[in-house]
Amino acid sequence: MIDLYTFGTPNGKKISIALEEMELEYKTHTINIMKDEQFAPDFLKISPNNKIPAIVDHETGISLMESGAILFYLATKTGKFLPKDPHHHWQALEWLMWQMGGFGPMLGQANHFLKFNPGKSEYAETRYGNEAKRLYGVLDKQLADREFIAGTYSIADMAAWPWAARWEWQGIDMDALPNLKRWYHTMAARPAVQKGYSVPTEAEIPLP
Numbered sequence: 001m002i003d004l005y006t007f008g009t010p011n012g013k014k015i016s017i018a019l020e021e022m023e024l025e026y027k028t029h030t031i032n033i034m035k036d037e038q039f040a041p042d043f044l045k046i047s048p049n050n051k052i053p054a055i056v057d058h059e060t061g062i063s064l065m066e067s068g069a070i071l072f073y074l075a076t077k078t079g080k081f082l083p084k085d086p087h088h089h090w091q092a093l094e095w096l097m098w099q100m101g102g103f104g105p106m107l108g109q110a111n112h113f114l115k116f117n118p119g120k121s122e123y124a125e126t127r128y129g130n131e132a133k134r135l136y137g138v139l140d141k142q143l144a145d146r147e148f149i150a151g152t153y154s155i156a157d158m159a160a161w162p163w164a165a166r167w168e169w170q171g172i173d174m175d176a177l178p179n180l181k182r183w184y185h186t187m188a189a190r191p192a193v194q195k196g197y198s199v200p201t202e203a204e205i206p207l208p
Contacts, residue, residue: 002026003056005046007033008201010162011067011104015053017196018071018158022078026055030200068100071155081154092150095142099159103139106131107163107170115169132170136177139164143179147186161187162197165206174208181208 004019004026006012019026031037031052038050047054047065055070056063057077064070072093075082083089110132113124139160142149149156164184167174174181187193188205197203 001058003029003058004199005029005031005043005052005054005056006200007031007052008203009033009052010107010166011051012053013162013165013197013199014067014159015055015070015074016199017162017193018074018081018155020192020196021158021190022074022080024074024078028200068096068159071096071159075155081158083150083152083154088151088154092154092156095149095156096159098138099156099163103135103160104163106135107166110170111166114171115166129171132172136164136167136170136172136180140177140180143183148183157183157187161193165197167208168206184208 002024004015006016031043044050046056046063049065053067054065064073083092106128110128113121113128197205
């Protein structure tokens with residue numbers, strides 16, 4: 001049994017999607033970051049950086065924070081969704097790191113300024129709006145000649161897709177990104193993605 005500590009954010013949804021795809025038994029614990037529950041002492045023992053998601057795997061006794069590390073752990077534990085051939089294996093990890101270092105943090109800033117604080121800073125809206133468009137363009141180009149980010153379906157897709165699901169918040173025109181739009185719909189049609197996206201609360205997937 002795996003305890004999943006999460007909230008309805010893209011980073012949280014990465015892990016619930018992975019758990020569903022890997023058919024692992026898990027129990028959800030909602031950490032309401034709007035009420036500062038991430039600062040509770042018991043949660044800080046699991047996630048010292050006071051961020052969701054985090055997991056405790058009672059089978060191995062391992063607890064982890066940071067969504068990228070959790071995805072890598074779950075893929076290693078199950079032997080699923082991390083290609084075994086060296087080329088695609090490292091490509092999947094490369095794009096997982098790309099998501100962790102850019103596609104997540106920069107889109108998070110775009111969400112902050114374009115969706116939740118519009119009109120507060122023209123500089124920030126321009127900076128993060130343009131960077132969001134650049135990163136979407138990078139992903140669209142990567143998907144031009146392959147169905148999934150690393151060739152076959154992997155944790156790289158699970159990491160990137162929940163962030164792409166906020167495309168409206170980031171001012172993205174999906175029709176201008178045909179490869180990414182096709183990938184987005186392919187992902188959205190997967191039953192495990194649909195179920196994992198609704199953890200911890202029911203959520204409708206926005207379709208362009």
